[in-house]
Amino acid sequence: MDKETARIEAFSDGVFAxxxxxxxxxxxxxxxSDVGEVALSTLLLRQWPAYVSFVISFAFIGIMWINHHRLFNHIKRADNTLMILNLLLLMGVTAVPFPTAILSQHLGHFDDRLAVLVFNGTYVVIAIVFNVLWRYAVHEGRLLGHDADLTTIEHITKQYAFGPLLYLASFGLAWINVAASLALSFGLAIFFALPPHVAARHKREG
Known part of the structure; x- marks a missing residue:
């Protein structure tokens, strides 16, 4: 990497990893000792909440890393505000294992609604910070390259604008149906994995 954001990207990659x-x-x-009393298959199946939590969080962090890389393909310069916003984003990313652990331990129990609220609430905050970072960088082309494709920038901005709203919907859905809330969270990870122009086309067709 030979641009101003090289160190930001390298540091961020390490944090995501x-x-x-x-x-x-x-x-x-x-x-x-437990295997001797209960079948191994039963013990493994009992961990299903941990599997669900792991898959959703892995997808979330993985897709966020892809999108972070996508953004910095367009962000060519850096300033103090961008670095602070990126640190706030990374703080949210490093916090994800905490709500993941809470969900894995409480999913399927009487208090799983609160666990899902904490889980999805974390995603809401991260989505907001992600949008603030991007909008700060693109405002009047502040930190973009001179050869930035404005159509692509517009597609990215529109796609990401739905992030906080959709994760907030997933957060609210937890009050009604925990399973549906988690399914929506996983679906959102898939949505944000799509290239911006594809996501925009699917939205128009829908």
Whole structure:
């Protein structure tokens, strides 16, 4: 990398890598003493909340890394405000293993609604910071390259604008149906994995 944002991108990649790796810590190996009393298959199946939490959070962090890379393909310059906003974003990313652990331990229990609210609430905050970072960078072309494709920039801005609203909808849905809320969160990860122009086309067709 030979642009101003090189160190920001390298540091961010490291943070994303560590955060996504920490998620696997919630997948526990059954104790040998327990296996003697209960079938291994049963013990593994009992961990289904951890599997669900892991998959959703892995998808979320992974797709966010893809989008972070996508943004910095267009952001060519850096200033103090951008670095602070990026640090706030990374703070949210590093926090994801915490609500993931809460969800894995409480999903399927009487208090799982609160666990899902904490889980999705974290995503709402991250989505807001992500949008603020992008909008700050693109405002009047502040930090974009001189050869920036304005059509692509517009598609990205429109796609990301739905992030906070959709994650907020997922947050609210948890009050009604926990399973539907988690399904929507996973679906949003798939949506934001789409290239901006594809997402825009699907939205128009819908």
């Amino acid at each position: 560590i955060a996504i790796t920490l998620l696997v810590l919630e997948l526990k190996i059954p104790h040998e």
